[in-house]
Amino acid sequence: MAPRTRPSADADDTPRRLLRAAGEEFARFGYERATVRGICARAGVNLAAVNYHFRGKRGLYNAVLRDSHQAALDRYPGPTTPPPGLSPEQMLEVFVRDFLERMLDEGRPAWHGQLMAREIIQPTHALDQITDRFIRPQYEALRGIVRDLLGPAGQSEPLLRRCCFSVVGQCLFYKHAQPVIRRLHPDLTLGPAERAAASRHIAAFSAAAIRAAAPSPSEPVLSPPRRRGSPPNRNGALA
Amino acid sequence: MAPRTRPSADADDTPRRLLRAAGEEFARFGYERATVRGICARAGVNLAAVNYHFRGKRGLYNAVLRDSHQAALDRYPGPTTPPPGLSPEQMLEVFVRDFLERMLDEGRPAWHGQLMAREIIQPTHALDQITDRFIRPQYEALRGIVRDLLGPAGQSEPLLRRCCFSVVGQCLFYKHAQPVIRRLHPDLTLGPAERAAASRHIAAFSAAAIRAAAPSPSEPVLSPPRRRGSPPNRNGALA
């Protein structure tokens, strides 16, 4: 069973090395441009191993998604389970910070955010599954936060939707527009400090805009109007 | 010279048909996934015509960019030459509306916006040229608008930059995240009405946020601490 001279329980077997190498290549190049040959070369395994262990490139990609999804849930418990007692502004900042960090975090085996970011703009066969298992829960969490910020206006579905799009759009920009950003601002580094500043900016920018979109400030804005109806984060988030 | 039975000045010669077909294919599939065979089939010309008239796929793409760039300038004079007498809020709305319309406008031979949107997230060999000729002018126009909205705070280069990123990020989202949007909101159409509403939302959302980021109208908040040192916007903007 064990190929070379490894007894049995070994974390360095061929499927694991393939998963790791494939995660790096898929995150760096995307599903289409990543090559099975490149992955196998990086993993130091034979070319046919992908088809033997994962039934082809698609199967390997699906396995990487499953694997990294679980790892990401462990690493970022995230705003789907927010610590209580935070103001909506604080929850928005936590959401934005985690979202941005996930996508821009290179280095460690944290490809999940990069794979998600890629799927959004270059869908593969796995997008439906990814939407159900990852994107929609995150989206519902954000909707809950924004709904709280909007107050009574949060009952307006188009407004709520567009505000969420605005938040997510700002975050995705820092991930996907990097080639242009580098050309427009050659001195900009986009290191951890800049990322933190960017996430604070997005959270403050969005919170101010959402608060402004809410009705008049003269009246108790948050609590009373949405006392009725369903709790803010009912459907989808944990479904 | 003229191939079949066409005397001379004919708008339907092979290079023109190739340009048109290539624009559609490049806009729809991107540079990499668009195929020379597909373009030639759509244009109804022989496969070798691309290499004969444009010296290959790259040359054809460059020609499409040049051609559509000129056409786009004709169609959208745009906010680089804004009509005077508009408030900064109105100028921002014009900018956002044109930007969004350019990118989402399908149908007519208006591939330029789609090609630009693609280049931002999937750069090709032409991105440097495109940045200089198209993106940077647009970016500077937006910077001017946002600087006006920010007031004294507009002297802060990082704040100005991030506000511009926020505006552009919101716009790009509607273009690039369409697969996910359709899955999250299957009933959403994204037709002309929704696009118009989205552009109004982005403009209002951003204007409110930028105004909020500006110091209070009663007191100048930002100016004193950074009075010393070099002028804030010296390098890069026009260099």
Place this chain on the structure above:
DNA sequence: GGGGAAGTCAAACGCGCGTTTGATACGCTT
């Protein structure tokens, strides 16, 4: 009216890709 440039065309070339094949080696069971 004959020479040559310009243009078109079917066919093929070379390459990289995902995948498959068949041989080979290993370890466990009986």
Place this chain on the structure above:
DNA sequence: AAGCGTATCAAACGCGCGTTTGACTTCCCC
């Protein structure tokens, strides 16, 4: 020791891609 399932490997297959080739047609000009 024989048998068998598991795993690895080098080699090749089949396909689509961008590009090239060489022959053929058409038109202008001297």
